[in-house]
Amino acid sequence: TQLLEQSPQFLSIQEGENLTVYCNSSSVFSSLQWYRQEPGEGPVLLVTVVTGGEVKKLKRLTFQFGDARKDSSLHITAAQPGDTGLYLCAGRVSGTYKYIFGTGTRLKVLA
Amino acid sequence: GAGVSQSPSNKVTEKGKDVELRCDPISGHTALYWYRQRLGQGLEFLIYFQGNSAPDKSGLPSDRFSAERTGESVSTLTIQRTQQEDSAVYLCASSLVGRGDTEAFFGQGTRLTVV
Numbered sequence: 001t002q003l004l005e006q007s008p009q010f011l012s013i014q015e016g017e018n019l020t021v022y023c024n025s026s027s028v029f030s031s032l033q034w035y036r037q038e039p040g041e042g043p044v045l046l047v048t049v050v051t052g053g054e055v056k057k058l059k060r061l062t063f064q065f066g067d068a069r070k071d072s073s074l075h076i077t078a079a080q081p082g083d084t085g086l087y088l089c090a091g092r093v094s095g096t097y098k099y100i101f102g103t104g105t106r107l108k109v110l111a
Numbered sequence: 112g113a114g115v116s117q118s119p120s121n122k123v124t125e126k127g128k129d130v131e132l133r134c135d136p137i138s139g140h141t142a143l144y145w146y147r148q149r150l151g152q153g154l155e156f157l158i159y160f161q162g163n164s165a166p167d168k169s170g171l172p173s174d175r176f177s178a179e180r181t182g183e184s185v186s187t188l189t190i191q192r193t194q195q196e197d198s199a200v201y202l203c204a205s206s207l208v209g210r211g212d213t214e215a216f217f218g219q220g221t222r223l224t225v226v
Contacts, residue, residue: 006153031212042115042202042217043154050212088153097142097208098167099215101154 002027004091004102012108013079021074021087021105029091032065032072033099037086046074079109113137115218117203123224124193132188132221136205143186144204144215145178154202160186161208193225 007022023032031050035043047056049065049072056063062075072089089102116135124130136143142161146154156170160180171177175193180186190197200222204215 004153033212033215040219042204042219044217045214048212048214086151090154092212096167097161097206098156098159099144100156101146104151104153106151 002029002091002093002100004089004100006087006089006102006105008105009103010106010108012110015080015109015111016078019076019079019107021076021107023072023074023089023091023102025070025091027091028069028094029100030069030094031092032069033090033092034063034072034074035088035090035101037088043086043088076107079107081109081111083107083109115203115205115216117201117218117221119221120219121222121224123226126194126225127192129189129191130193130223132190132201132203132223134186134188134203134205134218136184136186136203137216138184140205140207140216141183142206142208142215143180144206145186145188146202146204147172148200148202148220150199157188157201190223193223195225198223198225 004025033048034046037043047063052067052069054065060077087105090099118133144159145157175191178188200220202220204217206213206215
């Protein structure tokens with residue numbers, strides 16, 4: 001059974017601070033996606049990383065896929081209150097279109 | 112419609128009753144997913160469809176849970192003899208399946224409460 005563990009589970013920081021969220025597994029995934037979910041809504045895709053070691057930047061967000069394709073990180077620079085939400089990683093099981101989601105990181109950015 | 116539509120948005124049912132949850136995916140999307148999300152937690156995989164077939168049903172928690180998809184469109188998730196531990200938000204997503212990864216578009220979910 002593939003599992004994706006995220007850490008930290010909860011994070012409360014002040015506006016302007018930097019933070020990193022981790023997504024770890026003992027399994028290899030074909031690719032990894034990061035989603036953000038707001039209360040009462042479904043998750044919305046932020047990015048997809050495919051190649052081991054790949055780094056993608058989306059404005060103040062930097063995503064990295066581990067060399068072995070077992071882990072990923074999301075780094076946010078100068079967090080803003082609008083970044084508040086539940087961040088979820090999702091790995092695609094090799095040879096399928098099945099996506100396993102992580103346990104989630106709930107971020108709160110205080111003004 | 113423009114997005115994934117789920118109905119009902121909220122369902123309160125008595126323990127032991129059966130419930131049906133419906134998902135209308137984005138037109139033309141070949142893949143359809145069902146996930147369960149308990150309060151404040153991540154998404155638990157239930158089942159996914161490619162077309163009308165379900166290559167992986169491994170996430171269904173018990174034989175009380177079943178799902179079907181018809182016409183490569185609408186899907187129904189059925190929970191029989193509901194129990195209190197079934198209370199959660201049930202999310203449906205759809206995507207185009209082709210080469211590489213595509214974005215999964217989620218509905219707003221059905222909040223199921225078993226009393």
